[in-house]
Amino acid sequence: MTTLSSEISLRRIATNGIEVNVAIAGRGPAVLLLHGFPHTWQLWSEVIGPLARGHRVIAPDLRGLGASTRAADGYDAGNLAVDAAGLLDAVGEPTAAVVGIDAGTPPAFLLAMRHQHRVRRLVLMESLLGTLPGAEDFLSAGPPWWFGFHAVPGLAEKVVAGNEAAYIDWFLDAGTLGHGVPGPIRDAFVEAYGNPEALRCAFSYYRAMPASARQIHDAAATARLTVPTMAVGAHPVGDALARQLAPITDVLIHHEIPGCGHIIPLHAPTELVSLLSDFLAADRGAALRPD
Template sequence: MTRGGTVTEQVRTRTNGIELNVATAGAGPPVVLLHGFPHTWRVWSEIIGPLSGGHRVLAPDLRGFGDSEASGEGLDAGTLATDIEGLLGGESATVVALDAGVPVAFLLALRRPDLVRRLVLVEGTLGTLPGAEDFLAGGPPWWFGFHAVPGLAETVLAGHEAEYVGWFYDQGTRGRGVRPDVREAFGRAYARPGALGRTLGFYRALPRTGSQLAEAASRTRLTVPTTAIGAAPVGRALEQQLRPLCEDLTGLVVPDCGHIVPLDRPAALLEALSL
């Protein structure tokens, strides 16, 4: 159940050799919602209900995250994009991605534009592609290095996973916080044995993801209508990365909004989607 009483069903779907947990609601043209770190499908809790009034919403837990099959392997963006390609089963959809989901959705749209009617990328970056130099001038956020060292973060944080991921929700909403039920669900998901370490596979696969992004961007332009949505801290960095790669790009920044846009300013995100 999501905000407003919308019934959200969770189903198991096998794709690309792995079983994904997918939250679904509504009927109509499909909308796929891809979360980031440290999230699960519940990062979309505030917008699934409104979207489901006219769309079939599919919000998967990415492989290794939440209730999807436990795996710390294959968390490079290319493999995750193939997972979502299988989830779509040949049907085209609007694809909305946040944070770590951004490079996944970007690669999916480059590889299979026939499956993506519209691409909406929220508060993420595309590796070291040109355009984000100002954002990355001081180096990547501190946790990128912490998470990249195999075995370190999950060992240091053992028994404190909920508190750790909770810090990101506070920072990502500029201190406003998230609904208690959503926060508790995130905490439970990441406190499961091995859960945090599995999701950190995303950071440990970043060199491979970076190579995939650079290669794809050198060969193909993004032809699907694309919207880049920034807030704090990414701002227009993603838009600037996308500008030379897109044939149809709209960029906007949500004012007074933290990184986790769908939880901090869901109404603004829904307005930007205009589905």
């Protein structure tokens, strides 16, 4: 175990055939944070501290990303949900509030759909849920250009090789509407994706999207999302995710953060912490209430 500060420690934890690098902080009801691309657990750097005042925060590097195992396969959302459930088992948490953004949203959703007894509350941000109805306006001009680029096996790794920093910077600038992210976090992201094998793992998420979409479709066709759920939108996804969730979710709250880019935890951390704190307050009270 590596201690980064008085609040955050890093651990390597075995789950579902891989080892996951995990940042853990605080005590209380568990909150699992699932990042996206091109991020690591450090996406949540400005969120972990405030949340850890009343929760045990668990922020892994997803399969193949950051310092987690560069697995050969298993990047579909269903298997990533198995990773997450195994991680909760390994740290002794039978339940958690789960927060997902970007590539972390589909596995967070499937974890809640397939194991609703394990997810007390669900927060989903800035992603689409496969081909579920509701995102037609967002997709009217087609999906973002990099979806197709990343989906071609082996291509993007070769094209990006030697230009990883510039490529990652483009996403970080676009995702914060030109503001960029703090220098040390930017450097950590660039280092995390600075070689072809790391990029291969990242692009595997896009190559698994058809399988993930089928899993999401099947889950939504056979069950409803019964856990209290909050959808948080910014630019560019906006309310598309909430529109996908509305027909299949029993309790849905939707917020959009004006003037905020895709990378909400780093572009608008104060607003996000406020939304999460309010949404998780009821969860914390229920979790601490004696039986």
